[in-house]
Amino acid sequence: MKILVCISHVPDTTSKISFTDNDTKLNTSGVQFIIGPYDEYALSRAIELKEGSGGTVTVLNVGEADTEPTIRKALAIGADDAIRVNAAPKDGYFVAQQIAAVAKDGNYDMILMGRESIDYNGGMVHAIVGELLNLPSVSPVMKLDVEGNKAVMNREIEGGKETVEVEMPFIAGCQEPIAEWKIPNMRGIMSARTKPLNVVDPVGTDDVVSFTSYELPPTKGECKMIDASEPEKLVELLKNEAKVL
């Protein structure tokens, strides 16, 4: 089985977000970048599938050279090789077009990625890649098993879940609890240094969306504290002051 896993390079979930250059750039000072958490679930399931029935796992990232430590971590977790499309991701459409360009001749049985990146929360890449490659796409996938030439997946729907079947090849946007995250061991970390990481040039695309400036939400006022012996006071404030009851 040949699996392509697309990973994003995003600030750690604990990062405090701020902006620089007159609110036109993310302030990366002190920010640790990681594999997108949803993407890491996809990667972990891909490694499990490879360990179960053989095959290869290739990771793909659209990013400039500073994303290579993140890609090496994916190799340390167990991917066999990596491709970096040498371009700063402009928006989800741009990223999807780069993924489709890499994947179109790759004969992958499945293309896995997270349901969304945790920076721009676009949640669009799997569907666009599916359309560009004329492949079925399923998201958000919380369970994925292979039975012969088809995949059986559980997809989360609002208030429940669906079981779906689809023939390979297909694309899936993944989320927990599809697999347990894998911690790279020393052997994995050492071997990751020598695994192939191929850098390819981006394909030309139409510039459809650009991000012009950023802003933070307004600062919250002070929390109004209510004595634990007077919960009815809270109800009164929610009704008459906040007007949410």
Added chain:
Amino acid sequence: MAILVYVEGSEGEIKKSSLEAVSYAAALAKNLNTDVTALVMGSLPADQVELAGKYGASVVLHASDAKLDQAQGEPYASVITAAAEKAGADIVLMAKSSLADSMAGRVAAKLKAGLVTNVVDLPSTDGGFKVKKSIFTGKAFVHAEVKSDKKVLTVSKNAFPASETGGQANVETFEPQLDDSVFRVKVTNTEKASGDILLTEADIVVSGGRGLKGPENWNLVEDLAKALGAATGCSKPVSDLDWRPHHEHVGQTGVKVAPNLYIALGISGAIQHLAGVNSSKVIVVINKDPEAPFFKAADYGIVGDVFDVVPKLTEAVKALR
């Protein structure tokens, strides 16, 4: 610039978030001096099919083919694209949802349109088309400029109020060609908690954390939620421990919510949890630890043991209602 808005149904009713999207479309149409066409798919009662008219759509296209009763991204994206062509729409809108995530990208790719998801405000259309969207799971916003002729937007829940205009729409049957090739994903089973209020659609959400000490104590959360007519959620550790199902996990890597009122019981407020709830209008935190970081993000707080405070709070809510 004609506008098409997709209106999503769930369990025989149009979703509140979709009515917000229709109101958003109506407000945008007013700014652009154009009309709104709404699209409804699958079997729904007539009054629900017509509902978009009350919120500002002048035409409702109803694609009632039984094949569309099962909502799936690929066929739905085909129908939306066909409807956009029929309506001559340059702008396609829909409410942000799990379904929207699986089809908005396909619609954008079919139309070669720029797509902006999680939109929180009406676009500025003076000198370009700029729209504000939520990023970093509500920790920030970005202004996105859509440069393509056609545009697709998904509107965040509770970002724009649903308001009736008193209008009425002409309902037209819409029968696009449905090629079997778009039904490649076969649904073999559906498990849905019927009767529960959808977490993502709820006006009030009550969530529990590890302070509840175990799943056997969840009646505290459920009783308060029932008294308030609220949906229930939980923190990530709680779903990781299998006390509650994953679809109740609220947070950065779970469900993002934006209710009018969010009540956190026994949740300390890790930054990842806050990211999933910080778009809520009012946040109430009840925790016995006065140093819990959640109090910094809350509007109202009670320092106390949830096992003492919550039953009294539930009784106070019942007394009010």
